[in-house]
Amino acid sequence: MIEVKPVRRVELSLWQKTYYPELWKGMLVTSRHFFVNLGRHVGRSLGFKTKPARVTIMYPEERRPISPRWRGRHRLMLRPDGSPRCVACMMCETACPDLCIYITAGESPDGRVEKYPVAFEIDLLRCCFCGLCVEACPEDAIRMDTGYLELASYSRAEFYVDREFLMHGSILTTHSQYAGELDGRPAHRIDLVKLARGH
Amino acid sequence: MWLDLGLIVGKIAVAFTGIITGAFVLTWAERKQSALISDRIGANRAAILGIKLLGLINSVADAMKMVFKEDFLPPKGLRFLHAMAPVFAMFPVFMTFAVLPFGPPISIGDRIVPLQILQLDIGVLYILAFGSIAVYGVMLAGWASNNKYSLIGGMRATAQMISYELIIGLSLIGPILVYGSLDPGVMATAQNEYLWGWIPKWGIIVQPIAFLLFLPAAMAETKRAPFDLPEGESEIIGFATEYSGMRWGMFFLGEFAEIVVLAAVLATVFLGSYQVPFLFDGGEMAGLAGFHFPWGAYVPLGEWVVVALRVFSFGFKVLVLMWLQMQIRWTFPRFRYDQLMRVSWREMMPIALLNIGVTALIIRLVS
Numbered sequence: 001m002i003e004v005k006p007v008r009r010v011e012l013s014l015w016q017k018t019y020y021p022e023l024w025k026g027m028l029v030t031s032r033h034f035f036v037n038l039g040r041h042v043g044r045s046l047g048f049k050t051k052p053a054r055v056t057i058m059y060p061e062e063r064r065p066i067s068p069r070w071r072g073r074h075r076l077m078l079r080p081d082g083s084p085r086c087v088a089c090m091m092c093e094t095a096c097p098d099l100c101i102y103i104t105a106g107e108s109p110d111g112r113v114e115k116y117p118v119a120f121e122i123d124l125l126r127c128c129f130c131g132l133c134v135e136a137c138p139e140d141a142i143r144m145d146t147g148y149l150e151l152a153s154y155s156r157a158e159f160y161v162d163r164e165f166l167m168h169g170s171i172l173t174t175h176s177q178y179a180g181e182l183d184g185r186p187a188h189r190i191d192l193v194k195l196a197r198g199h
Numbered sequence: 200m201w202l203d204l205g206l207i208v209g210k211i212a213v214a215f216t217g218i219i220t221g222a223f224v225l226t227w228a229e230r231k232q233s234a235l236i237s238d239r240i241g242a243n244r245a246a247i248l249g250i251k252l253l254g255l256i257n258s259v260a261d262a263m264k265m266v267f268k269e270d271f272l273p274p275k276g277l278r279f280l281h282a283m284a285p286v287f288a289m290f291p292v293f294m295t296f297a298v299l300p301f302g303p304p305i306s307i308g309d310r311i312v313p314l315q316i317l318q319l320d321i322g323v324l325y326i327l328a329f330g331s332i333a334v335y336g337v338m339l340a341g342w343a344s345n346n347k348y349s350l351i352g353g354m355r356a357t358a359q360m361i362s363y364e365l366i367i368g369l370s371l372i373g374p375i376l377v378y379g380s381l382d383p384g385v386m387a388t389a390q391n392e393y394l395w396g397w398i399p400k401w402g403i404i405v406q407p408i409a410f411l412l413f414l415p416a417a418m419a420e421t422k423r424a425p426f427d428l429p430e431g432e433s434e435i436i437g438f439a440t441e442y443s444g445m446r447w448g449m450f451f452l453g454e455f456a457e458i459v460v461l462a463a464v465l466a467t468v469f470l471g472s473y474q475v476p477f478l479f480d481g482g483e484m485a486g487l488a489g490f491h492f493p494w495g496a497y498v499p500l501g502e503w504v505v506v507a508l509r510v511f512s513f514g515f516k517v518l519v520l521m522w523l524q525m526q527i528r529w530t531f532p533r534f535r536y537d538q539l540m541r542v543s544w545r546e547m548m549p550i551a552l553l554n555i556g557v558t559a560l561i562i563r564l565v566s
Contacts, residue, residue, distance in 0.1 A: 019542075020411065023531060030236045030530040037235040055238045 072148030085141035092133035100126035221459035268444035280343035285449035288336025298322035344441035352438035356429030362543035366416035369551035373409035387472030402469035462520035
């Protein structure tokens with residue numbers, strides 16, 4: 001049984017339908033804002049202590065406190081010896097709803113772990129910063145740092161971040177710098193991954 | 200002969216400077232006023248050597264940007280008309296100002312010089328004529344863009360212009376009947392008369408309904424919110440979509456100039472033009488220039504002080520009306536197109552006609 005809730009349209013009274021009186025009421029509201037704020041600005045510039053006339057945060061100079069739960073940029077956590085904590089289990093890649101994580105696994109030189117990420121790339125432009133990769137990770141290898149607001153760049157390529165960037169937060173390293181680790185496989189798995197996933 | 204020519208050129212220069220300055224200030228006021236209304240700060244970043252002038256430098260930066268922006272012509276667009284459309288949109292606006300007096304007639308030596316570029320017996324018709332020509336620019340812009348949406352934007356503008364030009368014409372008939380003249384100069388002089396000796400016989404007092412009809416109708420002519428259906432900046436594809444850089448800027452400079460001119464027309468017809476209540480010059484009061492209050496008080500003032508006060512009062516009224524139009528623009532939501540048409544044809548027109556009838560009847564009964 002579908003419950004029907006009739007939505008009653010609010011009928012305007014004749015007074016409201018004449019339009020003009022209601023318009024002037026609106027004008028009173030905006031004019032009050034205008035004159036009160038103007039008075040505050042003038043008062044401030046003359047050196048009086050008045051209430052601030054704005055709610056604007058003057059962004060680059062003034063910053064709003066960021067919540068500690070804010071999910072900013074990704075970070076790959078390190079072991080004490082500096083190698084990535086990631087074991088290339090592909091859990092985050094699987095959990096990612098945007099399919100923006102691309103991992104290439106390789107055999108780890110460290111005998112205690114089986115695999116390690118030869119390439120770990122995130123397309124930040126696809127990422128929706130949902131944090132599911134962080135939830136999915138069994139090794140606590142991927143985290144999202146709080147405090148990062150300015151994810152801005154002049155090119156799309158710079159948003160395609162690689163393992164070195166995620167580990168050290170440094171500027172982008174080129175693939176050629178660790179191409180030797182790739183063991184003959186293509187450094188850019190992205191096209192293959194896209195083909196396999198049908199997008 | 201040379202003196203006459205010099206005077207005319209001088210008056211044109213004053214009027215032109217006035218409009219351009221007004222339009223320039225409006226580009227700044229548009230941003231600052233909207234900011235104040237919504238508790239923001241507004242333009243405050245551009246600076247020359249650290250001097251921001253309350254954001255006025257932003258207007259300069261805007262102008263610089265527009266001048267150096269790419270001038271785009273769509274493929275298969277009509278080059279000549281595309282280039283000329285902004286001119287057609289701006290030119291009539293400046294022409295309109297010619298018949299509006301911005302001060303009282305002044306006497307230089309033995310000649311009397313009216314502070315009005317063109318003393319025209321059909322001044323109001325002239326204003327209406329140039330007001331209607333202004334839409335040609337918009338229509339041509341839509342047509343020359345080779346873009347059917349721009350063309351539709353131009354068509355919307357034309358339909359809107361016709362609908363509201365009608366209201367403007369009808370609402371101005373009331374004041375014309377009251378003052379018995381089509382010359383804005385005569386209208387200005389007539390507004391220094393007083394009802395029962397103490398109420399200034401300004402247009403807004405003898406013709407309040409005409410004022411309430413003229414204000415929105417004239418705002419619809421400037422194509423600004425709440426009547427900005429031809430352009431509708433971000434939501435509706437308007438006539439100026441295919442325009443960039445300074446050509447686009449000219450459309451909007453024209454729009455701002457239109458606001459200044461509109462404020463001047465409103466002040467002239469409805470707010471006593473350059474008149475200040477109870478201020479008379481020597482010619483009107485047997486050589487006793489100054490304030491003559493109805494309860495007998497008399498404040499003597501020099502002849503030139505009276506002139507200065509009157510010119511100032513005109514400028515002040517224009518400024519207040521410019522502010523009012525900005526405030527309206529930032530207060531009211533946009534009309535839907537059918538509402539726009541309905542307001543004009545079915546609601547404002549009967550009231551305008553009724554106003555004319557009642558005015559004519561009263562004038563017949565009084566005289």
